[in-house]
Amino acid sequence: MLLRSILLLLVLWTSSSAAVIETYDFSSPELEARYKLLSQELRCPKCQNQNIADSNAPISRDLRAILYEQLESGASNEEIVDFLVDRYGEFVRYRPGVDSNTMWLWSAPLILFVMAASVVLIQIRRDQATATVSFNTQRAEALRRKYVDGDS
Missing domain, CATH: 1.20.5 (Single alpha-helices involved in coiled-coils or other helix-helix interfaces)
Known part of the structure; x- marks a missing residue:
């Protein structure tokens, strides 16, 4: 019984370290604010009615990475949204044009x-x-x- 308890404790302790939290180092606080705004406004293509900031789907992680890269490269909000709409369709917008x-x-x-x-x-x-x-x-x-x- 003691061995089972130790194994259970070990599994629970190591499983929490497997959870990865995405962190991005932004060059300015303005870019971080734009990142948060855009990630709240863009919808996950896989999830039903969930934005990419709240979604844990792999495609949302990819979209957040694209969003970070585009922001750091100097793209405007409109250019980023247009790029994602061209790539994933109008569905990624919460407010369609x-x-x-x-x-x-x-x-x-x-x-x-x-x-x-x-x-x-x-x-x-x-x-x-x-x-x-x-x-x-x-x-x-x-x-x-x-x-x-x-x-x-």
């Missing part, structure tokens, strides 16, 4: 808002019309009772 393929994506919220507002306005008008008819019916009934019952 506006073009003919994504126009429906950008216009859908506005269209849905206009449709919802139209439904609400139509319902309000119907309620007002029903209330007016109901009020007029009640008023007519009251007048009829007053004059019919009053004359008898």
Whole structure:
């Protein structure tokens, strides 16, 4: 039992040292800030809805390395994003650009808002019309009772 406990402790102790943390030495704090910003804005091509900063997938590690190399070589944020979009497709962006393929994506919220507002306005008008008819019916009934019952 003692031998098993020692082996288990040894396995657990050595497995934590196998975890590798990526560290990059940036030439300036500005580049490090841009790296953090871009790694939060770029999506992992393998993972569903996870950015490359949070993903442990091998492709995300590669993308982080490419991002570091491009930043250190002096590329702008736009150039880096364009390079990755050319290589991996529009999916790597969390905020896709506006073009003919994504126009429906950008216009859908506005269209849905206009449709919802139209439904609400139509319902309000119907309620007002029903209330007016109901009020007029009640008023007519009251007048009829007053004059019919009053004359008898």
